[in-house]
Amino acid sequence: MEECCSTKSQKEHNHHEGHDHDHDHGHSHDTEGKSVFQMFLPAILSFAMLSAGIILDHSVKPDWFAGWIRLVWYLIAYIPVGLPVLKEAFESIKNGDVFSEFFLMGIATVGAFAIGEYPEGVAVMLFYSVGEVFQAMAVTRAKTNIKALLDQRPDEVTVLCDGKPQTVKAENVNIGDIIQLKSGEKLGLDGELLSETASFNTSALTGESKPDTKTKGATVLAGMINLNTVSQVKVTTAYKDSKLSRILEMVQNATSQKAPTELFIRKFAKIYTPIVVFLAIGITLLPYFFVGNYEFRDWLYRALVFLVISCPCALVISIPLGYFGGIGAGSRKGILFKGSNFLDVLATVQHVVMDKTGTMTExxxxxxxxxxxxxxxxxxxxxxxxxxxxxxxxxxxxxxxxxxxxxxxxxxxxxxxxxxxxxxxxxxxxxxxxxxxxxxxxxxxxxxxxxxxxxxxxxxxxxxxxxxxxxxxxxxxxKPDARFTIDALKSLGVRTTMLSGDKSSVVKHVAGALGIQEAYGDLLPEDKVNKVKEIKSKKQTVAFIGDGVNDAPVVALSDVGIAMGGLGSDATIETADVVIQDDRPGKIPMAINIAKQTKRIVWQNIVLAFTVKAVVLILGAGGLATMWEAVFADVGVALLAILNAVRIQRMQF
Missing domain, CATH: 3.40.1110.10 (Calcium-transporting ATPase, cytoplasmic domain N)
Known part of the structure; x- marks a missing residue:
């Protein structure tokens, strides 16, 4: 009894699940598992204290609201939103990253307190924190979309312990345990079929709704649904190592494959932030040598305004979020992108090369x-x-x-x-x-x-x-939507070619029926490779669509490899850059559209952030912009960029 149902520590599993996607930015980790109210609570407390302080300052004006009481009041308003950011700045400095956006926000707000501009100091940090919460919510929403679509694994399974069925948490099942699978039940782990025969619905893995009959000794995978008699399966893979878990992890970690735009912004922020800090020091000190009536406090205020405006958080937040939104939108439609770089490539695809059997045909x-x-x-x-x-x-x-x-x-x-x-x-x-x-x-x-x-x-x-x-x-x-696929690709200005090992007359007949521009049959895998090389030599961006197993060499050679419904195969996961989960070719133009929209939104955010910041920076350096304009230029633009990035998840494709 102990052996077949022994429980493992859940700590490891929880750690694994909770950190499937390590977001690059900010302290959004802290929001994991919190309700919306809990996430906004520090900002609500801070806003209440700040609002009361401003009313006391400008409307009520009591005598007691001055000196150290006023300072303590605004400090209490600052702590809920400011402390986490200062902590992050300290952690970043400890890890060798001195010029982080947390450091910028920290010195700008602490500086504001130092020159007595308490409400501005609190307001900057408050709005920055609200932006962070919105960003965390957007990321969580995208992650939830991905999980809801992909996490086909049941939480509990029935394990036979000394011949008796017992319900156990799926992550606690050991290799070698025997699972009893009732009719209509979903398999929780990969294993080997012990029953003589069993029919499974494999659509969660392959997109193929036709029942797949397995015989004794056959490999069965997590996510398959048992269709008829009670079956027994011997577990061969740990829960977290099953193919379905690996696919889930692959998509949630997709943003580790960075798009060139994202990589550029990261490098830019690393160079840009220290320059901004030194410029702020220059704005504070250099006018002493050139201005007759130099006032240190005024020029320090201008420098702090400059720091707040120049904080790159609108870019650092919204660009990865835009790509993550694109990956999430794709996942919701059954299109799995392995990285944001493939969204960038797909957006520029000029030529789609496809296999015939299983891609455009059933x-x-x-x-x-x-x-x-x-x-x-x-x-x-x-x-x-x-x-x-x-x-x-x-x-x-x-x-x-x-x-x-x-x-x-x-x-x-x-x-x-x-x-x-x-x-x-x-x-x-x-x-x-x-x-x-x-x-x-x-x-x-x-x-x-x-x-x-x-x-x-x-x-x-x-x-x-x-x-x-x-x-x-x-x-x-x-396939029913094959003709629509080719028409949609043509409307996007994409050329189409069909390559197949099938009889030439059959390939040409199918290509003619679908309106595919070029078709070649009787091809061996190496012939397909040569054809794709020939197309690439014309300096065209090529996407290849196949089953991801037989066509692995061509998938690897193309700019972006798309696999049709091959989620049951390790080779597909390894070689394809994009996986169409439900086997429908109509998802190909949809994937290209998602990629184009994602790229458009990312560039909209870049242009918006740079334009607004440039205008307010000039005004700030000239003393025409206050800390409130700076807050809009930084946090307002960041919020607009986040809302724009989230928009992709609501789009209809």
């Missing part, structure tokens, strides 16, 4: 037409073919079985033989039955009066008793 073969000679009993031959094909696991066999129906077990097949690369041979009622391609007909000298090359689709020829009986045509079904 990857499920269906019988299109059946043409048999009048000289044969069509129904009888169909039953023979169905019985023979039941010996094959090829998709073609599945298509024939779906078309014909149940297998007639009364049919006695003898001498079953597979002729490699050609098809199947057997004896039925003492007569030879051949099912395969036309090469098989040629091998056995069967005569037929048609040209196989004139048929677009894959052809399955049938011969019985040394006579050609007829043929099936089998084709992959085009």
């Amino acid at each position: 990857g499920v073969f269906k019988v299109q037409e059946v043409k048999f000679s009048d000289a044969v009993n069509k129904n009888e031959i169909l039953k023979f073919v169905n019985a023979l094909e039941s010996n094959s696991s090829h998709p073609v066999a599945t298509a024939i079985h779906e078309y014909v129906g149940e297998i007639d077990h009364a049919i006695k097949l003898e001498n079953i033989e597979e002729i490699s690369g050609q098809g199947l041979k057997a004896t039925v009622n003492g007569k030879e039955l051949l099912v395969g391609n036309f090469r098989l007909m040629d091998t056995f000298g069967i005569r037929y009066d048609l040209n196989p090359q004139s048929i677009v689709y894959t052809v399955i020829a049938v011969a019985y008793d040394n006579n050609f009986a007829g043929y099936f045509t089998i084709a992959d079904v085009i």
Whole structure:
């Protein structure tokens, strides 16, 4: 009992979950797990004290509200919002980052207190803190969107302990434990199927809604839903290491892959902030040598105004938040971006190259037409073919079985033989039955009066008793939104090319039906690589869309690799830059649109921040802007930038 249900310390799990996404900026960590009221409480207290202080200063004007009482009043107003920022500034200095925005806000507000401008000092810190809370809320909202979409793992599972079912928290289950999975229940951990057979809905992982039947010993993954009988699964991977957990972590850590704009702003802030500090010192001291009626207090005030205005928090907050909003908006739509840099690349894509099977088509073969000679009993031959094909696991066999129906077990097949690369041979009622391609007909000298090359689709020829009986045509079904996808890409000015290993006539037929500009069939993986190299040599930004496993070399070569519904595969997670979770090609133009909107919003924020700051900086240095204008230039712009960045999560794509 102890062994199969032993509980691990939850501390490690909580640490792991709570720090899945380590946001780059500020003390928003402190807001983790707090309610909105708790997050705003310090600002509310500070605002109440500040408002009361301003009323006492300008309206009531009591005699007692002066000297040290006034100072203490404003200090009490300052502490709830100022102390966390000063603490962050101290921590940053300890870690070798002296010129952080916390340091700027700290010296500006402490300086304001030093020259007796108490209300301004409190106001700057108050509005800065409100901006921080809004930023933290925006990040939390984006994280929640991602978690709600991706975290398909159930919290609890039923573990067999000494043969008895017991409900246990999923993170406490050990490798080797046996999970009992009821019908309709979702698997919580990766494992090995112990039951003889079980059918699973794998749509959470692959986007494929068709049930997937697994046999004993097969690997089953967290997020799969058991569809029929009670099954047993032996756990092979710890909860936090399951594929689904890794995908969740991958998306939440997506902002570690920085976009060039983001990297530039970070470098810029590191150089810009110390320059600003030294300029502020210059504004305070240099006028002594050039101005006749130099007043230290006035020039210090101007320098403090300059410091507040020049604080880069609008940029440092809003740009990562813009990208994180884009990643969150994508996740909500079933599009997983592995980093903000891929949003930047997608926004500039000029050429989309795609695979055919499983990307623009369902990857499920269906019988299109059946043409048999009048000289044969069509129904009888169909039953023979169905019985023979039941010996094959090829998709073609599945298509024939779906078309014909149940297998007639009364049919006695003898001498079953597979002729490699050609098809199947057997004896039925003492007569030879051949099912395969036309090469098989040629091998056995069967005569037929048609040209196989004139048929677009894959052809399955049938011969019985040394006579050609007829043929099936089998084709992959085009996805319902495939045509819309190509039209949407064209409207975005993106060129399209289809590359496939399938028969050229089939590839050209599908490309023609969808309006794809170029199509190439009969390609090996290395041929696909050469084609993509050829397109890239024309200096075009290329996105490749495939299954992320067979097409790994091309995915790696393209500027951005997009995988269709391959979440069950390690190779997909490793090689693709973007994953379309539900297998729908219509998400490709949507992903490009999200990327374009994200980039637009990021640049809007950059232009807004620089323009407002430049104007108010000039006014501040000339003594025309007060600390209140400085607060607007800093915190007001930061809030506007945050609201603009959050906007992307509300957009309809």
